[in-house]
Amino acid sequence: xxxxxxxxxxxxxxxxxxxxxxxxxxxxxxxxxxxxxxxxxxxxxxxxxxxxxxxxxxxxxxxxxxxxxxxxxxxxxxxxxxxxxxxxxxxxxxxxxxxxxxxxxxxxxxxxxxxxxxxxxxxxxxxxxxxxxxxxxxxxxxxxxxxxxxxxxxxxxxxxxxxxxxxxxxxxxxxxxxxxxxxxxxxxxxxxxxxxxxxxxxxxxxxxxx
Numbered sequence: 402x403x404x405x406x407x408x409x410x411x412x413x414x415x416x417x418x419x420x421x422x423x424x425x426x427x428x429x430x431x432x433x434x435x436x437x438x439x440x441x442x443x444x445x446x447x448x449x450x451x452x453x454x455x456x457x458x459x460x461x462x463x464x465x466x467x468x469x470x471x472x473x474x475x476x477x478x479x480x481x482x483x484x485x486x487x488x489x490x491x492x493x494x495x496x497x498x499x500x501x502x503x504x505x506x507x508x509x510x511x512x513x514x515x516x517x518x519x520x521x522x523x524x525x526x527x528x529x530x531x532x533x534x535x536x537x538x539x540x541x542x543x544x545x546x547x548x549x550x551x552x553x554x555x556x557x558x559x560x561x562x563x564x565x566x567x568x569x570x571x572x573x574x575x576x577x578x579x580x581x582x583x584x585x586x587x588x589x590x591x592x593x594x595x596x597x598x599x600x601x602x603x604x605x606x607x608x609x610x611x
Contacts, residue, residue, distance in 0.1 A: 436475025451566020483538025508532035524554025
């Protein structure tokens, strides 16, 4: 699948399994956790959900709405953690949830530099989108403004991923046939590389270091 072609993390595999088994409730659960600073990749969740749209299990509008509302709910959780000064919980237990302090720090720098617009724009960026609610809460950003910017920023990201997943499924046969040419190209590069190394080794003087 295209999802696992670029995302090989165990969490991505878990996400696709949950969406496959639970459908829209699974999408809601995973997208809520993702925005609550549990780094389950939204790419895996929404791309696979797009595959299910192709299969007629639900509509593109439905999966986008569920994904956005789930992101909003998860963002409220992370916002509250920052607002009420409970960041030590992340620092103390984050490693158990695969939360990297460097990712939290990246979100903090992003918010410090851009302020409120970061809440909107970061929703369309991997990693930062997961943690941006924490510094927004710490900064006591007005809750309604935070919520509106979160929704507006999540809509294009969630829709795009679901739409790409649907399009990939719609055209999978054609794309799969085209991928054979990629296989041929990779094989050719491997052969060329081996020939190059053999020729180079033969031209090297006998007393030269290997």
